[in-house]
Amino acid sequence: MGMTMTQKILAAHCGEASVKAGQLINADLDVVLGNDITTPVAINEFEKAGFTSVYDNKKINIVLDHFVPNKDIKSAQQSKRCRDFADKYNILNFFDVGRMGIEHALLPEQGIVTAGDCIIGADSHTCTYGAVGAFSTGVGSTDMAAGMASGKAWFKVPAAIKVELKGRLHPPVAGKDVILHLIGEIGVSGALYKSLEFVGEGVRSLTMEDRLCICNMAIEAGAKNGIFPVDETCEAYLKARSQRPWKAYAADPDAEYERTVVIDLDALEPTVSYPHLPENTHPARDGKNIKIDQVVIGSCTNGRIEDMEAAYNILKGKKIAKGVRGIIIPATMAVYRECIVRGYTTAFVDAGCIVSTPTCGPCLGGYMGILAEGERCVSTTNRNFVGRMGHVDSEVYLASPATAAASALTGYITDPRDV
Numbered sequence: 342m343g344m345t346m347t348q349k350i351l352a353a354h355c356g357e358a359s360v361k362a363g364q365l366i367n368a369d370l371d372v373v374l375g376n377d378i379t380t381p382v383a384i385n386e387f388e389k390a391g392f393t394s395v396y397d398n399k400k401i402n403i404v405l406d407h408f409v410p411n412k413d414i415k416s417a418q419q420s421k422r423c424r425d426f427a428d429k430y431n432i433l434n435f436f437d438v439g440r441m442g443i444e445h446a447l448l449p450e451q452g453i454v455t456a457g458d459c460i461i462g463a464d465s466h467t468c469t470y471g472a473v474g475a476f477s478t479g480v481g482s483t484d485m486a487a488g489m490a491s492g493k494a495w496f497k498v499p500a501a502i503k504v505e506l507k508g509r510l511h512p513p514v515a516g517k518d519v520i521l522h523l524i525g526e527i528g529v530s531g532a533l534y535k536s537l538e539f540v541g542e543g544v545r546s547l548t549m550e551d552r553l554c555i556c557n558m559a560i561e562a563g564a565k566n567g568i569f570p571v572d573e574t575c576e577a578y579l580k581a582r583s584q585r586p587w588k589a590y591a592a593d594p595d596a597e598y599e600r601t602v603v604i605d606l607d608a609l610e611p612t613v614s615y616p617h618l619p620e621n622t623h624p625a626r627d628g629k630n631i632k633i634d635q636v637v638i639g640s641c642t643n644g645r646i647e648d649m650e651a652a653y654n655i656l657k658g659k660k661i662a663k664g665v666r667g668i669i670i671p672a673t674m675a676v677y678r679e680c681i682v683r684g685y686t687t688a689f690v691d692a693g694c695i696v697s698t699p700t701c702g703p704c705l706g707g708y709m710g711i712l713a714e715g716e717r718c719v720s721t722t723n724r725n726f727v728g729r730m731g732h733v734d735s736e737v738y739l740a741s742p743a744t745a746a747a748s749a750l751t752g753y754i755t756d757p758r759d760v
Contacts (some may be wrong), residue, residue: 343593346568347536350476350590354459359392362500362597365669372399372454373488374462374476376444377405381422381464382482390758395430396492402434402453403427404444407701409437442673442699444555445469445641449549450673452582456571456589457615461485461494466641466723468559471568472552474575474589478566499565501536502527505600506543508607513651513757516551517643517721517741519604521612522557525622527602533563535599538616543606544569549578550647553689558723561619611756613719614739617727625744628754635666636749637730638742639697640704643721645670648742652727653685653718655746655757656692662752667694668710670702694749706730719748 344352344359352360354368375383379401383617395401403423415553420437434453445466448454456474460467463485470477480494486546488494504523510516524531537559539552547555552569559567569575579587587683611625630691638644638652650673661667667690671677677699686696703710704722712718712731717738719731725737740748743757750760 342597343595345536345538345596346590346592347476347501347538347566348457348498350457351496351498360498362498364498366496366498367493368459368496370461370488370492370494371458372400372402372460374402374444374467375485376464377383377408377409377420377423377599378407379463379482379485380421381487383489384422384426386483388487390486391685392490395489398431399433401489402448403432404436404447405441406443406699407705409441410709415516420507434564440674442703443641443644443741446644446672449473449553450582450675452584455579455583455585456575456587461488465560466557468564468566469553469557469641471556471566472549473579474569474571474600476566476568479560490605491596499534499536499677501538501598503601504534504537504539505541505601505603506539507541507603507605508543509546511607513743514611515651515741515743516547516554518609518612520555521622522604523602523610524558524619527562528537529561529618529620530563537567539563539569542720544572546606548647549574550645554642561723563613611744613744613754614725616725616736619725619739625740625754625756631754632717632752633665633711633719633748633754634716635668635721636745637703637708637710637718637722638667639670639672640701640721640722640746641672643742644670644676646676648679648721649685653688655743655760657688659692660748661693661749665749665752667692667705667749668697669694670697671699673699703730719745719754723743
């Protein structure tokens, strides 16, 4: 039996000619990642285990993004712990204020992750990098500590689900609508410890931003990872960025999949996930009577320049509704700067929004937009669990940047085709 794309990458990294679903392997790592919340825990475990060196200071990445610039004493202490460790071991890819960005937007942008890589990160949305043809998955901080010391990680080889994309996307429908639709169809446990492998003619119509968004939320279906083929679009992206040579893997014709899910991109429409699970999906047009208090456009899911452009195209020359707080967060410093250069920042401010420096901020209920009791937010983030963005009696509705921007204008959940 042939191998899936994910299985081929894992086989190459454990030195085996082939692997199969359920097999336990010890794989070499190309990238180890942590942030300002998870890295201090990993450092504690690293020191507790008695490690005194890292396996490769060029392959370890520490990105301060959740509470940076620091919001309080505790977050400042966490960041200092990371800074001291990065300085002690000369970690080259250390990103702090001024160089910062949301980790899962920053690493692809910087070309640190590339096709064929095997990547772990102490953050569940590390699965984002499947968009560039890598195997990438989230782990705990203890695994991050072991990875920093040894350059290896244990995995159980995942079985796979084939997601066949037919047709093509029609703006303002975007990658966020694709992944919300998929999660709505298979559920938040529908791909539990499986690899979501995206194939089909429809892949060609997806931008890299679409693919990064889709893979980012693979974990919201329970998946171990999401992955796209390395096609012409991906190769052009890598040629402009990748710091290292890459290797493109393709699934064998007789690769085994547990099931196939078919999505007709021509039939998709703007989609919103209602509280309190990403699987609770509805057409945006059905939300006309749901009044909102806040809109957040940003995060590792939808904070890239294409996302900013989608918001700009709807907000330019207009004002957001009275009583709505509009919060826009470019995901990296490069995106932040490009928004200024293109005039997006001025348009956002003129529309009545605020524009933040890059941060995860409100996504995890950290800061920069916490919800009070009874408040509702339309957000381009990835999770809408109970209390995710603040009070346990607040509500988060997940949507694309276009849908979020349209909703900001009306004060109600709104299909972007209606503004």
